[in-house]
Amino acid sequence: MEFDLVIVGAGSGGYEAGLYAHRRGMKVAFVELSPETVGGNCLNRGCIPSKYMRYGAYMIERFSHMSRYGILPKGFHLSMPHLKEGRDNVVRTIRENFKKFAQHLGIPIFYGKGFLKDPNTVVVEGADITLRSRFVLLATGSSTVSVGGMVADGRYIHDTDTIWNLEEFPKRVVIVGGGAVGVEFAYIFRMYGADVTLTELKDRLLPMAGIPEESSRFLARKLKKLGIDIKLKTTVNHYEKTEEGLKVSFTDGTQLTTDIILLAVGRKPNTEGFKETGIEMDERGFVVVDKHCRTNLPSVYACGDITSPLMLAHKAMYEGKVAVSHMLGDEGWEKNDTLMPKIIYSAYEVASVGLTEDEAEDEGYHVRVGVVSFVTNPKAMDDGENEGFVRVVVEERTKRILGCHILGPNAGELLHQVIHAMKAGLGADFMSRSVYSHPSLSEAIGQASMEVHFGPITWTKRS
Amino acid sequence: MEFDLVIVGAGSGGYEAGLYAHRRGMKVAFVELSPETVGGNCLNRGCIPSKYMRYGAYMIERFSHMSRYGILPKGFHLSMPHLKEGRDNVVRTIRENFKKFAQHLGIPIFYGKGFLKDPNTVVVEGADITLRSRFVLLATGSSTVSVGGMVADGRYIHDTDTIWNLEEFPKRVVIVGGGAVGVEFAYIFRMYGADVTLTELKDRLLPMAGIPEESSRFLARKLKKLGIDIKLKTTVNHYEKTEEGLKVSFTDGTQLTTDIILLAVGRKPNTEGFKETGIEMDERGFVVVDKHCRTNLPSVYACGDITSPLMLAHKAMYEGKVAVSHMLGDEGWEKNDTLMPKIIYSAYEVASVGLTEDEAEDEGYHVRVGVVSFVTNPKAMDDGENEGFVRVVVEERTKRILGCHILGPNAGELLHQVIHAMKAGLGADFMSRSVYSHPSLSEAIGQASMEVHFGPITWTKRS
Structure with missing residues (x-):
């Protein structure tokens, strides 16, 4: 089959690029792992379900300040099944509408692992499909990594792939990593009733480029006020299963017992096998692209989590459109990491x-x-x-x-x-x-x- | 006393202009009716207390949609004394801080009615004070008007001067006027438990220039869904006090009994006596100003509600700064009604x-x-x-x-x-x-x- 543009990965970046390319008259196809992964990490296991839960947490906090508005609540029950149903319903609605809308526009989605055979050919593994295309956009996203020998088992140890499956609110949570994911979940679990310990190896929360110390300090003060125990320059040293739960030892010498550990640490780009197809990569495993998101292969572009460690959905969406725009001959629209906002929803x-x-x-x-x-x-x-x-x-x-x-x-x-x-x-x-x-x-x-x-x-x- | 700028009226426009003039090095004085009116209508009887109450109403509505977040409230009591205390506390805090801050900056506030004696002299009536100034900014604001023979008595008939004094939530409310104030209070009273009837003479809610019919329709649909009875092309024809309350007859032939009527109708500019001082006025009682907010008297400027029927706090604040800027020789900053947003907080x-x-x-x-x-x-x-x-x-x-x-x-x-x-x-x-x-x-x-x-x-x- 012949296309103007085949996009490998229908996550935030790929999907947005595909819609934009369609608008601008290109014949587009998506390749995506499975019907359940359309929308990518952001939609299925990232920003969308976490913002949903954060909104609930925020509302619980608001409820405790309502007497000044003449609203005197009699209290409330908390129910994880209700929360989960509402959250999964939003995710499912967006995902199914993505698919319906692509179908409505006549953009096919081929399911399976997309593989660049040559600069104008994508093979869909398992599905025995070969797609020829004038341009290819790689938008394969990123995956969770384990840290310090801790591997998510989906029961005691969670990461952002498994945390969504909790059947009830944990009473005790240890979070490893004080970045965006860590501070968001610390707030969520705390407002839904847990004792939360948040550890961060560096000397402040949100220790990323572009976020001032004032923001880190201000947030830390509030999280502490809400009862969250923050351990800086600290991580989990060791843990063992006991009858009371997971017994955790920290590098600062303290110990406690928890129900779960959430690994809120880094992610790695999904670029396995890319090098073999002739695409230039850097030593960290990211695809090297120019300011128009073009790789060293002139017909092949890349966007999102695989182009740099700045793994933000809107960066992917922006780069996807920059790439499409350049395929169509525009020179004026360029990638711009400086303009990419970092927005964290915590306390x-x-x-x-x-x-x-x-x-x-x-x-x-x-x-x-x-x-x-x-x-x-x-x-x-x-x-x-x-x-x-x-x-x-x-x-x-x-x-x-x-x-x-x-x-x-x-x-x-x-x-x-x-x-x-x-x-x-x-x-x-x-x-x-x-x-x-x-x-x-x-x-x-x-x-x-x-x-x-x-x-x-x-x-x-x-x- | 000699000043660079005397500002008559320390409401939104005057206050903002005064701070800006001070920043730019002018010696400034305010004239304001009394310590209780600093901040003007917006602060004391307008946008600030109404947005406060609207936030409570909005929260009540949010509470009814929380089960999907796993939050199952057991219900709540409503208490007007709590609401009033919180609201009045915000208003008082802002007002007192206004005064403290002016004092801190060394900007005097003279209390009494300011009167332009000549283009460089303001007399403070009652206080026997005469202020000489290079420039004068008139920022005297506007007042409520009555309609159809209905005059606010602060008990059965209210306007935006008296509605703040309610000691408990009314059970039945009739609102005359479907403009910004009308739709805001309709939502507030409804969410705090009242049966609300909202009347508007024109054929839609928010019948103002600059607001599309789509917005009016969309809002009306929601207000109806919340149980508010909207009567378009209708107003109050007649009312009489009975044992059950106020018996109201509408121009559409219907009748009902209510606890209170809220007049949410127009306002008139506070420009009485201006003509006699030589200031050019239009036939509706507004001060005629040029694009730099200057009147026909070169040392006298005007801003806010007295310059046009577009009575918005931010218009006053913007015009006040345009005026000060022009006094200091800038020609480039001009008043611009097209850019003034209209923002209504209702359902x-x-x-x-x-x-x-x-x-x-x-x-x-x-x-x-x-x-x-x-x-x-x-x-x-x-x-x-x-x-x-x-x-x-x-x-x-x-x-x-x-x-x-x-x-x-x-x-x-x-x-x-x-x-x-x-x-x-x-x-x-x-x-x-x-x-x-x-x-x-x-x-x-x-x-x-x-x-x-x-x-x-x-x-x-x-x-």
Whole structure:
């Protein structure tokens, strides 16, 4: 069969690229492992089900602050079967609609493992199908890895492949890894009633590039307040099964007994066998692509988790469209990791784009930072959720925005205003003179931008 | 006393202008009626306390959809004293901090009615104070009006001056006026347990310029579903006090008995006596200002509710800064009613900026509209709140964004992305190629922008 574009992997990146290519007139086909894996990790075992559970956790927390709204709850029961059914229903609905919609548009999905035979041929293993195509997009995603000899058994030891199968809420949880997945699940399990211990090898939570220490500290303070035990510079040293549960020893010398351990550690790109097909790879196993997401084989492109350790669904979606756009002759749309937001949903929404203040200084910029707290934001006060801040990092001379870091209510949506501004090259001057509705959380962005010009003018303490 | 700028009215517009002028080095003074009115109508009797109560209403509604998150509430009591205390506490906190902060910055507030004696002199009536100033900014706001012979008595008949004093939740409410205030309070009272009848003289709710019929219809459908009786092309004809309550006759011939009537009708500008000071006024009682918010008296500026019937706090705040900026010699920052968002918090957030499709066509534009439903938005599905839409109205040839209309979760914050884009002259092409995190509500904006180029591609029905 002949196509303009065959996409190996119908996850976030592949699917989005396929729809975009179809819109732009290409004849497209998907190759995906099985009907159950359409949508990829994000949909089936990642951002979508975790955000669902996080919303429940967030609502439990909100319920405990309702008396000031004249709402005096009599309490509530918690039920994992209800939660699971609701969550799986959302995942299934999105996945089935993906498939139905592809069918409706006339885009075939071939099930099996896709294998690049030559730069214009994809073989679907097991299905005995050979697809010829002008272009190929590799969008095969990533997989969980084990750490420190701990392998997920789906009963005592979980990773993000197995954690969804829990039949009831655990009473005691140890989480290994204080990155995005770790802090999200720490909050979820805590609000659903567990004693939670969160360990992180580095000296702070969310120890990733692009997230300022202020956000890590602020989040850690809140998680502690909610009763989560955070152990930094620590990991699990050893564990054994006992009658009371898993007896865990940590590298800091402490011990405890838990019901489960969740491994919230790194992932590896699904690029096994790629090298043999002639695709240039780096030493870590990632595909080497140019700014248009093209590999060393001119007809073969790659996007998402296999192009760099920045494993974000929207990075994959963006790169997929950049690739398709370039196949069609556009030169102007380029991949851009700096603009990829990092958004974490834990006890707060933690949202970052671009450089932190420290990173910008390390890169030689003269930096100014505008900081505004949500404490005094009228909309945040109305909503009873006025913790957090907006930090806008700006190049002193040009007022160009180098980064923005928001922690607090709706941070993940608010950040988009700054993402667009950064992409368009609009500076803090523009943002300070734009229009913000009153009352709105967005006003804090305008105020932080104004601080950059005029210095701090605020009656709240800095965060 | 000599100042660079005396501001008559320390409401949203005046206060924001004063802070901005102070930042830019001007010696500023406020004149305000009394310590209790600092912050103006928005803070004390408008957007801030109403958004507070709306948040409680919204939470009550959310509680009824929690079983899918494994949260099974045992019910709740409602308590007006708790609600009132929380609400008044927020209002008081903001107001007192306003005052403290002005004091901290060395900006005096003179209490009494400010009166323009000549273009450089403000007299504070009652306080026997005369202030000389290089510039004067009039920011005196607006007042409630009565309608159809109904005058607020604070017991049976309420307006937005008196409704805050209710000591308990009414069981039966009639609301006169289906504009922003009417639909907000209809939702609030309904969720707090009342039978609500909402009347509107025109043939739809929110019958204002800039809000599309789609938003009105969508909101009306939801309010009806919540049990609110909506009577269009109808108002109160007559009422009389009986033992059972207020017996109300409507112009459609129907009758009912209610506890209270809330007048949610227009407001009039506070410009009494302005004409006598030589300021040019229009026939409706508004101050005539140029694009820099300057009146016919070169040293006198005006902002907010007294400059046009578009009575929005953020319009006042924006105009106040435009005025100050012009006093300091900037010519580039101009008032712009088209960019002023209209954001209503009812059973949905309803947010609009710029022109509706119909208005754009009436103005002679060839229009394209991109529409995306929240039904299929993964973040909205995760949050269990996936009703509503994003409509982007674009000029066909240039792809310039003429307006945007969002109804649904966080519409009021999401809209800011498009406000900034419109202000910067960025088109739908830019918005379709920008970065959106996944999952996010913001993705719907990118998708609606993409529809403008390529036409609809979606598996949900249009709203």
